[in-house]
Amino acid sequence: MSEKKRFIDKGTFYWHFWDKISVKCPTCSNQALVLKENLEARMYSARVSCIHCGYNDSTSSTSWKGAVIGHINRPCPYCGRLIKKQLNGPKYLKFAHIKCTCGLEFDEPIDWEPVYDNKASDPFFGLPLWFSGYIFGNELWAYNSEHLKFLKSVVEADLREIQGPKRTLSVSLPKWILARNNRKEILKMIEKISKL
Numbered sequence: 436m437s438e439k440k441r442f443i444d445k446g447t448f449y450w451h452f453w454d455k456i457s458v459k460c461p462t463c464s465n466q467a468l469v470l471k472e473n474l475e476a477r478m479y480s481a482r483v484s485c486i487h488c489g490y491n492d493s494t495s496s497t498s499w500k501g502a503v504i505g506h507i508n509r510p511c512p513y514c515g516r517l518i519k520k521q522l523n524g525p526k527y528l529k530f531a532h533i534k535c536t537c538g539l540e541f542d543e544p545i546d547w548e549p550v551y552d553n554k555a556s557d558p559f560f561g562l563p564l565w566f567s568g569y570i571f572g573n574e575l576w577a578y579n580s581e582h583l584k585f586l587k588s589v590v591e592a593d594l595r596e597i598q599g600p601k602r603t604l605s606v607s608l609p610k611w612i613l614a615r616n617n618r619k620e621i622l623k624m625i626e627k628i629s630k631l
Contacts, residue, residue, distance in 0.1 A: 442592030444606070446599030447585065452578040453481075456557045457565035461500050463488040466565045466631075469557045481559035494559050499526075501561015502550040507543050511535040518543075568628045571611055575624050583629050589613070590621050 453471050460467040467485035472493075482493045492498050505522035514537040522531060522545060530542040551558060555567050555576040566583055567576035577583040589595065589605045590612065597603060611617055 439593035440591055441594045441596065442588050442605065443596045443598055444589075444603045447604045449578075449604055451604075452582040452585075453558065456559075456578045457580075458483065458557050458560070458562035459565055460485040460488060460490050461562060462490040467562070469559055469562070471559070481557075483557075483560055483562065492560065498559075499549045499561050501556045503547045504550050505531070505545040505547050507531055507533065507545060509543065511537060511539055512541065513537055513539040565631060566628045568624050570620060570624045571617065573609065573611055575612070575621065575628065577628070580629060583625055586612070587622065587625050590618055590625070 455471075456469040458467050458469055459465075463485060465485060465487035467483055467487075467490060469481050469483045472480045472482060480494050482491070484491045503524040503526045505520075505524070505526075505528070507518060507520040507522070510517050514535060516535060516537065518533055518535060520531065520533070522528075524547075526547050528545060531545050532540065533543050534540045549561060555564050555574050556562055557564065557578070564576045564578065566579070567574055569575070575586075577586055585604070586608075589608065595605060597606060612621060
């Protein structure tokens with residue numbers, strides 16, 4: 436009888452893999468790296484660079500390349516009725532044309548903010564992750580090769596233990612990744628995307 440593989444989670448979270456994130460370069464689509472500038476600070480300060488085309492950027496109010504959502508929330512200048520609108524990108528739109536129920540039409544500036552819930556992108560620039568692929572209608576992704584190794588260890592384990600906080604990364608993984616009957620296909624996908 437073969438020995439069961441064991442995985443012990445001692446408190447790993449997503450942000451443990453944020454020191455070096457592999458992304459698709461927004462200019463040439465080759466692999467670029469996002470490096471967190473201060474590993475000790477929890478501040479979201481990072482730099483992205485691509486050795487293929489020389490693309491380089493650092494986090495700022497204009498560096499977000501990912502999904503955005505726009506908001507308009509103001510009273511009509513004529514009747515005072517509150518006008519609320521929510522818009523999806525693109526961020527390059529500066530104004531939205533508004534028509535109030537009173538008939539007044541005017542252009543209003545849009546307040547844009549990043550959408551951080553797209554897990555298959557880096558948390559600093561919103562760039563698509565390099566290590567990703569679709570399986571079972573879901574996207575399997577990882578920030579870097581160390582994150583892929585972590586996922587592999589979790590998936591191939593027969594026994595999973597938590598020695599630390601209860602809501603760690605291994606516990607918060609989707610059920611389809613942790614399902615025993617998906618193990619073989621997910622391990623194949625991890626192997627495939629690790630060679631990208």
